[in-house]
Amino acid sequence: MSSRVFKLISEEAHRQKYGLEMIPSENYTSEDVMKAMGSILTNKYSEGFPKARYYGGNQVIDKIEIYAQDLANKVFGTAHAIVQPYSGSPANFAITLALVKPGETLMGQALPMGGHLTHGAPASYTGKLFNSVQYGVGKDWKIDMEEVRALAKKHKPKLIWVGTTAYMFILDYKGFAKIAEEVGAYLVADIAHVSGLIAGGVHPSPVPYVDIVMTTTHKTLRGPRGAIILVTKKGLKKDPELPQKLEKAVFPGLQGGPHDHQTAAIAVCLEEVLEPSFKKYAEQIVKNAKVLANKLGTKTYTHLILLSLEDYGFGMGYQAQYALEEAGITINKNTIPGEPASAFYPSGIRLGTPALTTRGMREKDMIKIAGWIKRVLEEIRGLDLPKEQEKRKDFLKEVKGKLRKNKNLKLIRKDVEKFAGKFPVPGID
Ligand SMILES: Cc1ncc(COP(=O)(O)O)c(C=O)c1O
Structure with missing residues (x-):
């Protein structure tokens, strides 16, 4: 193992073990998943789908892919599964390509209001190539179903997205289904963030709707x-050709050869999801998030917390992210609904409990962590983002320098490292 990369991996392993990983879209996967991911399956080409491949030698690959599909349908109670998308964004683009022609209308939740880029944000091809209509959230940070209905009736989208990336409430899948039926749109749930909670039975499933x-x-x-x-039974009834349309959009529409090592690792993950211990894990994620939110002065119903830092000053997200990083706590800066500062230097942070819960942390640990977070945030009070755009870069450089030397942050980091180091991380000694 002479590659410089392995030294860097050790460095990253140290960061993952001695820090608190609180980005809500991250997690620690199991050693078995990593074994499948790092297996010889990476050597194979298998363009096409099981039993209909362009290359030979796919007898075993077919068995693996069919197994992964069956497990996915079992976990979510669906009719058809496609396990080849390389990641969430290409999967969403494939769905869009299958259902909407360039120039036609789709509708999704706006990115600065908790939606995802691929649901029609202007920066994404889903916003550039299609006529994208975006709904938001109200002053209470909740989706206003009357706004969704009014926009759908006015613009008649062919596809409606329901799914979020920074939202603390339970989505009204049934309400979205009514609206989609009223305007004759396909309804797609993007459950990227909450799928583990759904599989663990601690969050409602969109599958019936x-x-x-x-x-x-x-x-x-x-x-x-x-x-x-996944195609639901409802979707299959509405359009029996949905599985073929979606498969064609994935390959040859968008992708080439599937990543068979990834398919195998997905199957291993789904086997783990079907173990009774996964339900306990999902329950604990939400319990932890609720305690953490409460201690930070807010409330959540899922695994994540979107925290406004307006009480600490103007445009504090970047400063908070950096200060917390200095203290060994990883979160991400995030816009808050009605963002008063800037998309790039926003007013909030987003944090969550899936990764910490994997390490075995519980409610009492969340109380401790919330205490550290609050102490760190006190260190940025008064470091408000300049209102003048041209002053921001220099100001933030100066802030970084100050925070790097901050003695209180260094003390908190010591405590965080001592604490985090006691909890195991799969694949790291
Ligand atoms: C709701 C949602 N959909 C899709 C994606 C895209 O996934 P990926 O980053 O794997 O492309 C994300 C990732 O952040 C997400 O949160």
Whole structure:
């Protein structure tokens, strides 16, 4: 093992073990998942789908892919599964290509309001190539179903997305289904963030209400990076050709050869999801998130917390992310609904409990962590983002320098490292 890369992997392993990983879309996958991911299956080409491949030698690959599909349908109670998407964004793009022609209308939740880029954000090809209509959230940070209905009736989208990346409430899948039926749109649930909670039975499932479901496999589901597209029984009844349309959009529409090592690792992950211990894991994620939210002065119903830092000053997300990083706590800066500062230097942070829960942390640990977070945030009070755009870069450089030398942050980091180091991380000694 002479490659410089292995030294860097050791460095990253140290960071993962001695820090607190609180980005809500991240997790620690199991050693078995990593074994499948790092297996000889990476050597094979298998363009096409099981029993219909372009290359020879796919007898075993077919068995693996069919097994992964069956497990996915079993976990989510769906009719058809496609396990080949390389990740969530290509999966969503494939779904879009299958259902909407360039120039036609789709509808999704706006990115700065908790939606995902691939649901029609202007920066994404889903926003550039299609006529994208975006709904938001109200002052209470909740989706206003009357706004969704009014926009759907006005613009008649062919596809409606329901699914979020920074949202603390339970989505009204039934309400979305009514609206989609009223305007004759396909309804797709993007459950990337909450799929592990759904599989663990601690979050309602959209499957009875929507036509298609997309999930990434690396977030709360705790598998390898990847994604699954699922057709529900309702979707199949509405359009019996949906499985073929979606498969064609994945290959040859968008992708080439599937990553067979990734498919195998998804199957291993889904076997783990079917173990009774996964239900306990999912329950604990939400229990932990609720305690953490409460201690930070807010409330959540899922695995994540979107925290406004307006009480600490103007445009504090970047400063908070950096200060917390200095203290060994990894979160991400995030816009808050109605963002008063800037998309790039936003007013909030997003954090969650899936990864910490995998390490075995519980409610009492969340109380301790919330205490550290609050102490760190006190260190950025007064470091408000300049209102003048041209001053921001220099200001943030100066802030970084100050925070790097901050003695209180260094003390907290010591405590965090001592604490985190006691909890195991799969694959790291
Ligand atoms: C709701 C949602 N959909 C899709 C994606 C895209 O997944 P990936 O990063 O694997 O492309 C994400 C990832 O952040 C997400 O949160």
